Amino acid sequence: MPIPIKNAEGIRCMRESCTIAANVLARMKEQVRPGITTYDLDQIGREIIASFGARSACYGYKLHSSAYPAYTCISVNEEVVHGIGSLKRILRPGDIVSLDVVVEYNGYIGDNATTVPVGPIESAVAELLRISEAALDLGIKQAQVGNRIGDISHAVQAHVEAHGFSVVREMVGHGVGRSMHEEPQIPNFGRKNSGDKIKPGMTLAIEPMVNLGRHHVRTLSDHWTIVTADKSPSAHFEHTVLTTDSGPEILTLASPTFPPLSKP
Numbered sequence: 001m002p003i004p005i006k007n008a009e010g011i012r013c014m015r016e017s018c019t020i021a022a023n024v025l026a027r028m029k030e031q032v033r034p035g036i037t038t039y040d041l042d043q044i045g046r047e048i049i050a051s052f053g054a055r056s057a058c059y060g061y062k063l064h065s066s067a068y069p070a071y072t073c074i075s076v077n078e079e080v081v082h083g084i085g086s087l088k089r090i091l092r093p094g095d096i097v098s099l100d101v102v103v104e105y106n107g108y109i110g111d112n113a114t115t116v117p118v119g120p121i122e123s124a125v126a127e128l129l130r131i132s133e134a135a136l137d138l139g140i141k142q143a144q145v146g147n148r149i150g151d152i153s154h155a156v157q158a159h160v161e162a163h164g165f166s167v168v169r170e171m172v173g174h175g176v177g178r179s180m181h182e183e184p185q186i187p188n189f190g191r192k193n194s195g196d197k198i199k200p201g202m203t204l205a206i207e208p209m210v211n212l213g214r215h216h217v218r219t220l221s222d223h224w225t226i227v228t229a230d231k232s233p234s235a236h237f238e239h240t241v242l243t244t245d246s247g248p249e250i251l252t253l254a255s256p257t258f259p260p261l262s263k264p
């Protein structure tokens with residue numbers, strides 16, 4: 001399957017869905033505090049998504065036989081991705097929480113994630129967050145027309161491993177557009193100058209998943225939540241990026257003035 005190239009109309013729609021996804025994420029992030037449950041955070045996400053006239057692309061999503069039961073993915077500490085909000089999971093100081101927001105608007109999907117500290121956290125965990133976010137930035141910088149997908153993968157892996165952390169192998173970044181997961185797959189490990197050539201008009205969800213300990217993961221009995229096998233904390237940062245002749249453009253950027261006020 002070829003990698004979809006978006007035309008001007010597709011890009012306009014991607015800008016909208018990605019802007020919404022980014023602003024939902026920014027507002028959820030403001031609600032993270034000790035004492036809140038991950039269920040309540042997910043419900044806040046559900047309400048904000050609806051207030052922007054969008055739809056959660058996670059709710060009901062099927063990767064396998066069981067449909068995803070929540071509106072956003074909320075993953076605490078050793079949970080890597082796809083955590084399901086629960087009334088039993090109360091955030092406490094020292095936790096880290098990954099929020100992953102995927103919305104559909106006018107038939108196009110925007111996808112982004114971030115990991116935030118809950119109160120004060122251990123310095124090694126703070127470094128995990130810094131390095132993981134920097135790895136995302138370095139991966140994005142490689143999303144240049146003429147480069148290959150492996151250049152993104154390599155940049156992420158090199159930065160993470162240089163700081164003694166590990167990248168998850170089982171889950172990957174991906175093209176995103178009318179579907180949440182399109183070609184190409186974007187692993188967080190790989191070789192320079194390998195994989196598909198990057199062309200203008202690709203929309204790519206780049207998403208390092210980084211473990212403080214070893215890279216191995218397993219799936220909980222809820223069929224969704226991915227956790228580190230060694231129970232070490234894990235971080236996850238994600239942006240949807242448009243490739244252009246003048247370089248990568250991050251589409252999932254939030255603005256304090258979103259949504260634009262309607263004119264009187």
Ligand code: MF3
Pocket residue numbers: 057058059061063068073082100102111112113174205238
């Ligand atoms: N950002 C995640 C991904 O790209 C979102 C998954 S949503 C879920 O896979 F529905 F699968 F949970």
Ligand code: CO
Pocket residue numbers: 111173174205207238
């Ligand atoms: Co994604």
